[in-house]
Amino acid sequence: MKNAVRLIFVSWLLALGSSLSAQTNLRLSEPLMLPVLKGQYNPSQFYSGQPNSSKAAIKQNLLTQTSSDSLLQYLFGLNQFKNRNSGSDTLAVSNGIGAARNWALAQFNKMKQYNPAFITGFFQFDKMICNMNTHKNVLGILPGTDTSQKGFILIEAHYDSRCESSCDTACEARGMEDNGSGVALVLELARVLSKHTFQRTLVFMLTTAEEQGLDGANAFAVYAKTNALPIRAVLNNDVIGGIICGKTASPPGCPGENEIDSLQVRIFSSGANYSMPKGLARYTKLSFEEELLAEMSVKTNIQIMNAEDRIGRGGDHIPFRQQGYAAIRFTSANEHGDANATAPGYLDRQHSTRDVLGKDLNGDGIFDSLFVSTSYLKRNVQINGITTAMLAIGPQDPPEFELINDGNGLSVKLTNPQAKYAYRIGFRGRGNTFDTIFTLQNQADLKTYHVKKDSFYFVSVATMDAAGTESLFSMEKYVKVAGVPATGVLEKDAISNKMQLLPVSPNPIDETLTLSVYMPNPKPGFTGRLIITDLQGRIVKSLTIALDKTINEVVFEHGFSTKGLYFCSLFVAEEKMDMQRLWFK
Numbered sequence: 001m002k003n004a005v006r007l008i009f010v011s012w013l014l015a016l017g018s019s020l021s022a023q024t025n026l027r028l029s030e031p032l033m034l035p036v037l038k039g040q041y042n043p044s045q046f047y048s049g050q051p052n053s054s055k056a057a058i059k060q061n062l063l064t065q066t067s068s069d070s071l072l073q074y075l076f077g078l079n080q081f082k083n084r085n086s087g088s089d090t091l092a093v094s095n096g097i098g099a100a101r102n103w104a105l106a107q108f109n110k111m112k113q114y115n116p117a118f119i120t121g122f123f124q125f126d127k128m129i130c131n132m133n134t135h136k137n138v139l140g141i142l143p144g145t146d147t148s149q150k151g152f153i154l155i156e157a158h159y160d161s162r163c164e165s166s167c168d169t170a171c172e173a174r175g176m177e178d179n180g181s182g183v184a185l186v187l188e189l190a191r192v193l194s195k196h197t198f199q200r201t202l203v204f205m206l207t208t209a210e211e212q213g214l215d216g217a218n219a220f221a222v223y224a225k226t227n228a229l230p231i232r233a234v235l236n237n238d239v240i241g242g243i244i245c246g247k248t249a250s251p252p253g254c255p256g257e258n259e260i261d262s263l264q265v266r267i268f269s270s271g272a273n274y275s276m277p278k279g280l281a282r283y284t285k286l287s288f289e290e291e292l293l294a295e296m297s298v299k300t301n302i303q304i305m306n307a308e309d310r311i312g313r314g315g316d317h318i319p320f321r322q323q324g325y326a327a328i329r330f331t332s333a334n335e336h337g338d339a340n341a342t343a344p345g346y347l348d349r350q351h352s353t354r355d356v357l358g359k360d361l362n363g364d365g366i367f368d369s370l371f372v373s374t375s376y377l378k379r380n381v382q383i384n385g386i387t388t389a390m391l392a393i394g395p396q397d398p399p400e401f402e403l404i405n406d407g408n409g410l411s412v413k414l415t416n417p418q419a420k421y422a423y424r425i426g427f428r429g430r431g432n433t434f435d436t437i438f439t440l441q442n443q444a445d446l447k448t449y450h451v452k453k454d455s456f457y458f459v460s461v462a463t464m465d466a467a468g469t470e471s472l473f474s475m476e477k478y479v480k481v482a483g484v485p486a487t488g489v490l491e492k493d494a495i496s497n498k499m500q501l502l503p504v505s506p507n508p509i510d511e512t513l514t515l516s517v518y519m520p521n522p523k524p525g526f527t528g529r530l531i532i533t534d535l536q537g538r539i540v541k542s543l544t545i546a547l548d549k550t551i552n553e554v555v556f557e558h559g560f561s562t563k564g565l566y567f568c569s570l571f572v573a574e575e576k577m578d579m580q581r582l583w584f585k
C-alpha cells in the first residue's frame with residue numbers, strides 16, 4: 001500500500017513537472033470574456049438596472065431548485081461520449097472529448113435563457129498531450145453588476161476522463177465519479193445561480209487534461225496571473241458524487257470496502273494558520289452551517305482536511321494556489337479506489353473502465369443502481385452554491401486590526417471601521433475550524449473573557465453587512481494568552497521571547513497534521529528539526545522546518561494507521577527547544 005502510494009506520488013509529480021513547462025498560446029474564444037474577467041466593463045452593457053438578488057432569494061432557489069433529476073440528466077449527457085481522454089477524438093459528434101466539450105458548451109448556452117448576460121466560450125491552449133496539440137476548457141461567465149467589487153468566484157471541475165493507461169483513447173473511459181460528478185455539479189450550479197444577479201462575477205469552468213498533469217487548470221491559472229485577473233476564490237470539485245468505498249481507498253474516510261458515507265464531504269486546502277486557502281475552507285464551512293444547514297432535511301458535515309490533497313495526489317486547485325490565489329478542493333468522503341489502477345489486483349473503479357454510472361442488474365439497458373448518488377451530489381451543489389453566493393454578494397474586505405491583550409481581556413481594535421457594517425471576529429485554537437465567533441455591532445473594542453489560560457489563539461476579522469452576509473475573513477493574527485481566566489481577568493500577556501511548538505490535536509479522519517513553530521524573532525535562512533518519537537523513544541519521523549517567519553509550518557504525513565501517544569520535539573542545532581505531545585485516537 002505504501003509503495004503504491006509512493007508510486008502514484010512520483011508519477012503525479014512527473015506529470016505535474018512536465019505540465020508546468022509547456023502550455024502555450026493561451027487564449028479565450030470570446031472577446032467579451034477578458035474585460036469581464038478583469039472587471040473592466042460597464043455593467044449597463046449587460047443589465048438595465050435590475051436589483052441584485054437578495055440572499056433570501058438565492059437561498060430559497062438553492063434549496064428548492066437544485067435538482068437530483070437535473071444532475072442525473074447531466075450525468076447521462078456526459079456518459080454518452082464513451083471516452084473523454086484529452087487525446088481522444090475531437091471531430092466525431094457522438095464520442096470523444098470534442099463532442100463532450102461541445103455538449104458542455106451547449107449546456108452553458110442554455111443558461112442564457114435565464115440570464116441573457118451569461119457569456120459562454122472556450123479557453124484554449126496548445127501543448128502536446130496524448131498526441132493532441134490543442135485543448136479547450138469550457139467557460140460560462142455571469143458578469144457581476146458592480147465592477148468596484150473586485151474579484152470573481154471560480155467554480156471548476158475537470159471534464160476529461162481516463163482509463164488505466166493515461167493516454168488510452170480507445171477504452172471506455174466514462175469517468176462518472178472522476179469526474180462526471182464534478183461536471184454535473186458545476187453545470188447544475190450554473191443553472192440555479194444564473195437565475196440571479198450578483199455584485200461580483202461568477203465563472204464556471206470545466207477543465208481538460210487534469211489527468212495528464214493539471215494542464216487545463218494550470219494554463220488558466222497562468223493566464224489569470226499574467227493578465228492580473230482578480231480571482232477571489234477557486235472552488236474545485238473532483239470526485240464529489242460517489243459514496244461507496246473501494247477496496248484500495250484510504251481508511252478511515254473509507255473504513256472498509258463497500259462502506260457508505262453520504263453525510264460527509266472533505267475540503268482539501270494548503271497551509272494552515274496564515275493561509276488564505278484554509279481561510280476559504282473555514283468560510284465555506286461557516287457559510288453552509290450558518291445559512292443553509294438548518295433548512296436541509298439531510299445534514300452534511302464538512303470536514304476541513306489538513307493537507308492540500310490526499311497524500312501523493314493532486315487536483316486542479318493546486319495550480320491556482322501556486323499562482324497565489326485562494327483555492328480549495330471538494331472531494332467526497334468515500335472514494336472508489338486509490339487510482340493506482342495498474343497495480344496487480346486493482347478492481348476498484350477510479351481511473352478504470354469500471355468508472356461507470358451504475359449497474360444494469362436485469363439487462364434491460366437501464367441502470368438499476370447508481371454509483372454516483374445524485375442526492376449526495378445535490379447537497380454538494382448546495383454547499384458550493386451558498387459559498388459562491390456569499391462570496392459574490394458579501395461586503396468589502398475588513399479593515400486592518402490590532403490585537404491587544406491588556407490584562408483585562410482580549411481586545412480587537414479595528415482601523416477605520418465603518419458605521420454601516422458590523423464585524424465578525426473569529427477565534428481559532430488548535431483545530432482547523434473556528435472555536436468561537438463574536439459579532440461586533442458598534443465598533444467598540446471587543447472584550448472577551450472566554451479565553452483559557454496558557455492558550456494560543458488565531459484571530460481573524462470579517463466585514464458583515466445589514467443582511468448578515470460576511471466578507472472573507474482577514475489573514476489571522478496570533479496571540480498567546482498566558483493568564484488565568486477564573487475571575488474573568490487575565491494576567492499580563494506573557495508572550496514570549498521563546499520559540500515554541502504550538503499545540504495540535506490530531507484528527508482521526510485525517511492522514512496528515514500541520515506542525516507549527518512560533519518564532520519571536522524570525523531570521524532569514526534559519527531552520528530547525530522536528531523529531532517525532534514514540535513511547536519507546538524510537539524516531540518515527542524527522543522533518544526539517546524553516547524558521548524564517550513568526551509562524552512556521554510543516555506537514556507531517558502520519559497516515560491513517562498511527563495510534564497512541566507520540567512526542568514531537570523541536571531542535572535547533574543540537575539543542576532541544578520545546579516538546580509537544582501528539583495523541584492519536
Ligand SMILES: [Zn+2]
Nearest residue numbers: 178179238239
Ligand atoms: Zn479527477
